[in-house]
Amino acid sequence: xxxxxxxxxxxxxxxxxxxxxxxxxxxxxxxxSEATKKMVRDYAESINYRPNxxxxxxxxxxxxxxxxxxxxxxxxxxxxIINGIESVAFIKGYNVIITQSLESxxxxxxxxxxxxxxSVDGCLITVSTETxxxxxxxxxxxxxxxxxxxxxxxxxIKTHKISIDNFKGAYDATTELIKCGFKRIAMLANAEHLxxxxxxxxxxxxxxxxxxxxxxxxxxxxxRHGGMxxxxxxxxxxxxxxxxxTPDAFFAASDKLTTNFVRYCTAKKIKIPDExxxxxxxxxxxxxxxxxxxxxxxQPAFEMGRIATELxxxxxxxxxxxxxxxxxxxxxxxxxxESSKKRKK
Amino acid sequence: xxxxxxxxxxxxxxxxxxxxxxxxxxxxxxxxSEATKKMVRDYAESINYRPNxxxxxxxxxxxxxxxxxxxxxxxxxxxxIINGIESVAFIKGYNVIITQSLESxxxxxxxxxxxxxxSVDGCLITVSTETxxxxxxxxxxxxxxxxxxxxxxxxxIKTHKISIDNFKGAYDATTELIKCGFKRIAMLANAEHLxxxxxxxxxxxxxxxxxxxxxxxxxxxxxRHGGMxxxxxxxxxxxxxxxxxTPDAFFAASDKLTTNFVRYCTAKKIKIPDExxxxxxxxxxxxxxxxxxxxxxxQPAFEMGRIATELxxxxxxxxxxxxxxxxxxxxxxxxxxESSKKRKK
DNA sequence: TTGAAAGCGCTAACAA
DNA sequence: TTGTTAGCGCTTTCAA
Numbered sequence: 001x002x003x004x005x006x007x008x009x010x011x012x013x014x015x016x017x018x019x020x021x022x023x024x025x026x027x028x029x030x031x032x033s034e035a036t037k038k039m040v041r042d043y044a045e046s047i048n049y050r051p052n053x054x055x056x057x058x059x060x061x062x063x064x065x066x067x068x069x070x071x072x073x074x075x076x077x078x079x080x081i082i083n084g085i086e087s088v089a090f091i092k093g094y095n096v097i098i099t100q101s102l103e104s105x106x107x108x109x110x111x112x113x114x115x116x117x118x119s120v121d122g123c124l125i126t127v128s129t130e131t132x133x134x135x136x137x138x139x140x141x142x143x144x145x146x147x148x149x150x151x152x153x154x155x156x157i158k159t160h161k162i163s164i165d166n167f168k169g170a171y172d173a174t175t176e177l178i179k180c181g182f183k184r185i186a187m188l189a190n191a192e193h194l195x196x197x198x199x200x201x202x203x204x205x206x207x208x209x210x211x212x213x214x215x216x217x218x219x220x221x222x223x224r225h226g227g228m229x230x231x232x233x234x235x236x237x238x239x240x241x242x243x244x245x246t247p248d249a250f251f252a253a254s255d256k257l258t259t260n261f262v263r264y265c266t267a268k269k270i271k272i273p274d275e276x277x278x279x280x281x282x283x284x285x286x287x288x289x290x291x292x293x294x295x296x297x298x299q300p301a302f303e304m305g306r307i308a309t310e311l312x313x314x315x316x317x318x319x320x321x322x323x324x325x326x327x328x329x330x331x332x333x334x335x336x337x338e339s340s341k342k343r344k345k
Numbered sequence: 346x347x348x349x350x351x352x353x354x355x356x357x358x359x360x361x362x363x364x365x366x367x368x369x370x371x372x373x374x375x376x377x378s379e380a381t382k383k384m385v386r387d388y389a390e391s392i393n394y395r396p397n398x399x400x401x402x403x404x405x406x407x408x409x410x411x412x413x414x415x416x417x418x419x420x421x422x423x424x425x426i427i428n429g430i431e432s433v434a435f436i437k438g439y440n441v442i443i444t445q446s447l448e449s450x451x452x453x454x455x456x457x458x459x460x461x462x463x464s465v466d467g468c469l470i471t472v473s474t475e476t477x478x479x480x481x482x483x484x485x486x487x488x489x490x491x492x493x494x495x496x497x498x499x500x501x502i503k504t505h506k507i508s509i510d511n512f513k514g515a516y517d518a519t520t521e522l523i524k525c526g527f528k529r530i531a532m533l534a535n536a537e538h539l540x541x542x543x544x545x546x547x548x549x550x551x552x553x554x555x556x557x558x559x560x561x562x563x564x565x566x567x568x569r570h571g572g573m574x575x576x577x578x579x580x581x582x583x584x585x586x587x588x589x590x591t592p593d594a595f596f597a598a599s600d601k602l603t604t605n606f607v608r609y610c611t612a613k614k615i616k617i618p619d620e621x622x623x624x625x626x627x628x629x630x631x632x633x634x635x636x637x638x639x640x641x642x643x644q645p646a647f648e649m650g651r652i653a654t655e656l657x658x659x660x661x662x663x664x665x666x667x668x669x670x671x672x673x674x675x676x677x678x679x680x681x682x683e684s685s686k687k688r689k690k
Numbered sequence: 691t692t693g694a695a696a697g698c699g700c701t702a703a704c705a706a
Numbered sequence: 707t708t709g710t711t712a713g714c715g716c717t718t719t720c721a722a
Contacts, residue, residue, distance in 0.1 A: 052462065
């Protein structure tokens with residue numbers, strides 16, 4: 001079954017003009033008479049002619065589309081980023097091809113290879129939790145394929161990067177928990193090697209030491225899939241809650257870790273914040289409707305998508321290779337609600 | 346800045362063979378000797394050769410990709426559908442291009458025109474709430490462009506359609522509210538002309554009349570953007586709550602209507618279910634964590650995406666035009682939790 | 691078993 | 707102002 005669309009040749013035959021004249025007329029070239037242009041345009045309109053983007057891409061060696069690799073669409077943080085990406089891509093006339101790694105290195109590899117093999121002009125990437133080898137990205141970048149990192153960036157690769165101030169987000173959250181009177185603050189962390197994990201971990205530790213609290217490594221629980229799988233959060237929580245000196249609050253370092261923390265507490269009938277305080281990263285719209293409402297670190301996700309896309313398109317459209325790469329850091333926002341408010345006993 | 350990938354010609358030059366021999370060798374043609382094949386394959390591998398998908402598409406008049414038009418990525422129901430779509434597309438070797446209408450007819454038109462102009466081999470569509478004229482889709486379909494509708498289907502167009510049993514979902518939800526003792530059950534509905542709205546409305550009405558309750562049209566509130574905008578829900582709710590005989594429960598007919606209903610009640614300090622009972626359509630993972638936990642109608646979204654994609658790929662790969670179109674109806678699931686449990690006073 | 695050449699739909703350099 | 711032609715990277719028919 002095939003769909004036969006009109007092509008230049010069809011118009012050319014119908015009007016008795018050459019294909020190049022049609023092409024030029026449709027591109028409003030100055031070397032075509034107004035009369036011809038009008039005739040061509042009217043006819044093209046009447047048969048609903050659309051240039052074949054595949055042919056144009058082949059010719060122009062560009063697709064006017066950009067690729068995106070995110071971890072998971074079903075995650076508010078990423079879907080808000082996508083909205084930011086689309087908002088500028090739309091204006092600039094680029095199409096967006098979204099792919100998900102689902103936190104799998106293999107899928108990421110697959111996606112990036114597809115995208116880079118001339119399917120898109122450039123790529124926006126946040127690496128999967130499983131990714132610790134970056135050869136597949138380095139190779140592209142060395143070949144001149146434009147890549148911009150967002151959120152989970154790779155320091156070794158020199159290109160535009162945009163992330164949020166993860167250190168500050170973590171520092172402020174932890175400090176707030178300390179101020180609220182929590183004594184043993186645990187951290188539910190994402191995969192250990194990720195840039196965001198390291199930065200958030202550093203912020204968490206600094207806040208503790210600045211407040212004169214000791215850092216207890218048994219209170220730091222890594223979740224290899226970033227909390228995407230409930231069972232890993234459950235296991236981490238079980239381990240933490242079985243310590244001789246159990247934590248009295250948690251700092252959850254990602255969207256999914258935060259919601260799965262709440263799910264765990266609900267399942268185990270652990271009262272937030274009385275038994276366990278919580279501040280977590282989350283971009284979910286509903287966190288203020290939970291009971292208790294969640295104190296969260298909210299990331300400017302839409303903004304991040306917007307800026308990343310602007311940088312990527314700038315790179316794609318640059319005449320000469322970019323040497324001066326930008327490193328943008330956006331500020332997170334700490335929204336203090338009930339889950340971090342320790343009640344006096 | 347451009348990215349130069351290896352092409353057949355490069356291999357041809359390097360090995361002193363013709364381009365056609367290289368092409369055949371890489372396709373494992375029987376007319377090429379094993380020795381040549383091995384040499385070509387090894388060399389291609391060594392330089393990491395990938396065929397240019399644009400050139401292949403132009404040649405083969407197919408792109409091995411499918412397009413998707415959904416309302417909004419940042420909506421659990423749709424993001425779950427996307428996961429279903431990707432799961433089968435991935436296996437069948439198709440790429441997925443996702444576009445959002447954001448409930449705008451203009452954007453939908455834009456997206457579908459882009460996708461249909463040879464960018465993809467076929468399309469999965471759920472129409473926007475604003476769409477009431479279907480000429481743009483009819484035109485494509487008449488030209489033989491494969492289209493499969495899911496969720497919000499268009500009856501006038503003869504093609505594969507997959508949706509859930511909206512009548513039953515609404516009927517069961519309303520009946521449950523009646524059984525729980527609610528007397529004046531209002532409906533928060535999506536845009537009036539949508540297929541899903543009509544079906545859910547019919548189920549709601551039938552449940553009322555079957556139970557001997559009168560249908561009161563002042564209790565049916567349409568939201569043109571399907572609840573995507575909080576203000577429209579707020580206005581509808583305000584109107585409903587100012588009636589002389591206010592409702593004591595709501596049936597919310599979409600994901601966003603359900604969550605924005607909760608948002609409204611929280612803002613106005615209306616207690617669910619004591620002051621207002623609720624059952625709503627929702628595929629959000631978190632509805633069981635809200636207090637009270639929400640009684641919801643859950644749709645098999647992943648499944649819907651999966652089946653829609655299978656039907657689309659079947660259509661794309663069919664040798665002859667399809668005349669027998671399928672109409673699949675999936676069953677929703679009613680999860681009864683606390684928001685619909687009227688307490689004795 | 692291999693090569694030459696045409697053609698997919700489009701644009702643009704060169705001719706007229 | 708318009709037409710002719712080459713070529714983007716690939717597959718495939720026809721010829722050798």
